[in-house]
Every structure is written in C-alpha cells, then in structure tokens.
Amino acid sequence: MSHxxxxxxxxxxxxSVYLAEKIAEQYGIPLGKITVSKYSxxxxxxxxxxxxxxxxxxIVCSTFPTADNLMELLLMIDxxxxxxxxHITAVIPxxxxxxxxxxxxxxxxxxxxxxxxxxxxAGATRVMTMDLHADQIQGFFEKPVDHxxxxxxxxxxxxxxxxxxxxxxxxDMGGSKRAYAYSKFLNSDVVICYKQRKEANIIDxxxxxxxxxxxxxxxxxxxxxxxxxxAKAADLMIEKGALSVRAICTHAILSGGAxxxxxxxxxxxxxxxxxxxLKKESNKIKVLSCAPLFAEVxxxxxxxxxxxxxxIM
Numbered sequence: 001m002s003h004x005x006x007x008x009x010x011x012x013x014x015x016s017v018y019l020a021e022k023i024a025e026q027y028g029i030p031l032g033k034i035t036v037s038k039y040s041x042x043x044x045x046x047x048x049x050x051x052x053x054x055x056x057x058x059i060v061c062s063t064f065p066t067a068d069n070l071m072e073l074l075l076m077i078d079x080x081x082x083x084x085x086x087h088i089t090a091v092i093p094x095x096x097x098x099x100x101x102x103x104x105x106x107x108x109x110x111x112x113x114x115x116x117x118x119x120x121x122a123g124a125t126r127v128m129t130m131d132l133h134a135d136q137i138q139g140f141f142e143k144p145v146d147h148x149x150x151x152x153x154x155x156x157x158x159x160x161x162x163x164x165x166x167x168x169x170x171x172d173m174g175g176s177k178r179a180y181a182y183s184k185f186l187n188s189d190v191v192i193c194y195k196q197r198k199e200a201n202i203i204d205x206x207x208x209x210x211x212x213x214x215x216x217x218x219x220x221x222x223x224x225x226x227x228x229x230x231a232k233a234a235d236l237m238i239e240k241g242a243l244s245v246r247a248i249c250t251h252a253i254l255s256g257g258a259x260x261x262x263x264x265x266x267x268x269x270x271x272x273x274x275x276x277x278l279k280k281e282s283n284k285i286k287v288l289s290c291a292p293l294f295a296e297v298x299x300x301x302x303x304x305x306x307x308x309x310x311x312i313m
Contacts, residue, residue, distance in 0.1 A: 008302045009052060013061035013072045019093060019274055019291060020060035026295030032057075034076070044068075046076050048083055056087040058128075058298055063096035063115070064253065064276050070096060070115065074122045081123030089126040090119055091298065093275035093290055094223075094251045098133035116140035128297065130275060130290060131222045131250040148297060149311055150250040150273055153288050155185060157271060158218060158248070165243070167191055167215040171233045179220050189215070193233045206232050213241030223251040224270070227258035231265035238266040251275050252285070 011032040012020030024031040033049035057080045061073040073090060080088045100111030112134075119127060120142055128146040132138070138145045158166075166188040170179035176192050183190040191210025206229075217237050219230055224247070234245040245267055252272035254262075262270055262284055270282075273290040293310065300307045 008056045008058065008298070009050075010058045010060065010298075011048070011076065013046075013059070013069060013076065015064075015069050015277070016061045016093075018277055019062070022274075022289060022291035023060060023091075023295045023298070026292050027299060036072070044072065044075075046072060046079060048079060051083075052080060053084040054086050056089070056302055057085040058089045058091050060091045060093070060294075062094035062275055063092055064094055064251075065096065070118075074118055077119065077122040077124050087125050088123055089128055089298070089301070090124040091294060092127060092129045093273070093294065095129045095132055095137070098137055101134040101137055112137045113140045119143075126301070128294070128301070130273075130293075133222055146297060146301065146307060148293060150290065150293075151182065151185075152293055152310055153273060153290060154248050154271065155182070157288060158182075158186065163216040163218075163244075165215045167210075167212055167217045167242075169193065169210075169212070169217050169219045169233070169237070171195070171219050171221050171229045171247075175221055178222070182218075182220050191217070193229075193236070195229065195232075206236060208236055208240060212237045215242055217242045217245045219245065219247040221247070221249045223253055224249040224258065224272070225253045226256045227254065227261040227265075230267065230270070231261040234266040244268050246271065248272075252278060252287075254279060 009032045010020060010024045011034050014036060021031055035047050035049055037045045059076050061069060063070040077088055077090060097111035097115050100109060103110060126144045127141060130148040131150050132147060138147055168179050168183040168188050169191045170176045171193050172195055179190050191208060191212055193206055194209055195206040219233055224230055230247045237245050246269045247267055248271045250273050253276060259282055270285045272287055274287050275290055297307050297310055
C-alpha cells in the first residue's frame with residue numbers, strides 16, 4: 001500500500017457498536033479494539049488498543065441523547081488526533097441536536113452549530129452523516145461533510161411493495177421538499193399535513209392539504225420522536241378515505257410513549273433504519289440497515305472515489 005493511501009480502521013463508540021460491527025463486516029475489515037475506563041463518578045476515558053499512526057480512522061457514533069454519546073465521540077476524536085492518525089472521519093449516522101439549527105425564539109442556543117464547532121475543535125477532518133434534520137447544517141462545518149440520503153435504502157423497499165395508487169405524504173410543511181423528491185422519483189401524487197403545536201411534541205391542530213381517498217399513502221420524515229405527529233396524520237388520512245398508511249422515518253428516536261402510539265395508530269407499518277437502536281421490538285416496525293450504505297461510501301472516500309452515484313435523489 002502506498003504512502004498516499006493509508007490503511008483504514010473502523011472504531012465505534014459504546015452505544016454504536018451494534019451498527020459499527022455490521023459496517024465493518026460490510027467493509028471487509030475487523031472492528032478496531034477500544035477500551036473505555038470508567039470512574040466511579042461517571043467520568044470515562046476511551047483508549048485505542050492498537051496503533052493508528054498515519055492511518056485513516058473512521059469513528060462510528062450516533063449522537064442521540066444522553067450527551068455521553070457525543071462526549072465519547074469527542075474524546076475518541078481527540079485521542080485519535082493525539083495518536084497521530086492521518087485522517088479522522090466522524091461517522092455519525094444520526095446527528096443529534098440537529099433540531100436546534102436556528103434561533104426560533106430569543107435567548108436559545110443553536111445546538112447544531114455548537115456540535116459542529118466541537119467536532120472541529122476535537123480534530124475531526126471529515127464528517128459523514130445521514131438525513132440531517134436540516135440540509136443547511138452542512139454549512140456549519142469548515143471540514144468536508146458527506147451527507148448521505150436514506151432514500152437509497154428506502155426507495156427499493158417502497159418499489160418492492162408494489163402498491164397501486166401510491167401517494168407520498170409529508171407530516172408537516174418542513175418536510176415537503178423531501179416528500180416532493182420521493183414523489184417525483186416514484187411518479188406519485190403528494191399531500192402535505194399542516195400542523196400547529198401548542199409546545200414541543202404536542203400538536204394542537206392538523207389539517208390535510210391534498211386528496212388521499214382510495215390511495216395507499218406513505219408518510220416520509222427524517223425522524224420519529226414521540227410518534228404523535230405520524231399517529232395523528234395516519235388516523236386523519238384513514239378518516240379521509242385512505243386505503244392504507246405507512247410511514248418511513250430514517251431515525252427511530254421513539255421516546256416517551258412512542259411505541260404505544262404507533263401500536264394504537266392506523267399505521268400499518270413503520271419503516272426505519274438502524275441509525276439508532278430500537279428500545280424494544282414491535283410487529284409494526286421494520287428496520288432496514290444503513291450499514292451497507294455507510295460501508296460502501298466509507299470505502300469510496302478512503303480510495304478517493306466519487307460518491308455521487310450513491311445519491312438516488
């Protein structure tokens with residue numbers, strides 16, 4: 001191997017080992033060895049148990065709460081920098097704190113920008129992520145960002161369902177661009193849900209823009225948190241005459257009573273990726289792995305090949 005192409009190694013934060021193992025298997029190399037020493041007060045210290053000097057290091061870590069996941073990623077990046085890794089790529093399938101992408105009221109932080117600054121300060125030379133909550137978050141970074149789209153995973157699955165009278169739906173106005181992109185690729189109709197919130201995670205009213213009667217509807221969103229929006233949207237669409245309602249959400253946060261809401265809703269199926277581990281199983285939830293996508297793009301990045309072919313839309 002030439003000096004221009006350093007060896008690649010893949011490591012994982014504690015809560016993302018389940019996904020990193022699948023990525024490493026798809027990539028064709030073993031997952032790197034790390035130990036995490038813990039103090040009695042909760043402080044922890046990761047340590048690489050093999051040399052990474054002069055190598056390209058991929059660190060897989062979804063930064064969902066608690067903040068320990070983000071802190072572990074920062075410590076691992078810092079350790080890799082101090083161990084003389086040549087390239088340090090933070091592979092963040094789910095980029096946490098991304099909902100804080102702007103000041104939506106006075107005296108609040110822009111959390112996504114703060115996280116970008118922290119990753120840069122720690123020593124990441126590249127960031128790889130999937131379905132950011134807002135595309136413009138890429139501009140918060142001064143380093144290259146590979147923003148992958150889960151449509152590469154979901155569209156083949158949608159096509160395999162063979163649904164007639166397919167309609168793509170967005171659960172809110174903010175996701176209309178994503179819904180239109182899917183509908184254009186699949187040559188289907190599109191409808192939009194208009195919602196108003198009393199406060200975070202609590203919907204006051206919801207109305208439907210478009211016709212769903214006699215249609216098989218697929219709701220598209222980047223994440224599902226409490227499940228309230230999707231459950232309410234599915235119930236509304238069945239009430240309006242939809243034949244079936246499915247939902248596709250890249251990141252399965254599923255907090256609070258989300259599982260119960262999904263089970264009790266009119267959703268026939270919820271399709272998610274494994275960017276975040278499920279807390280429990282559900283007959284209504286189907287998980288599609290994002291490991292092959294990340295492994296292939298990581299291989300392309302390592303060999304300085306174009307990744308544009310991996311973007312369906």
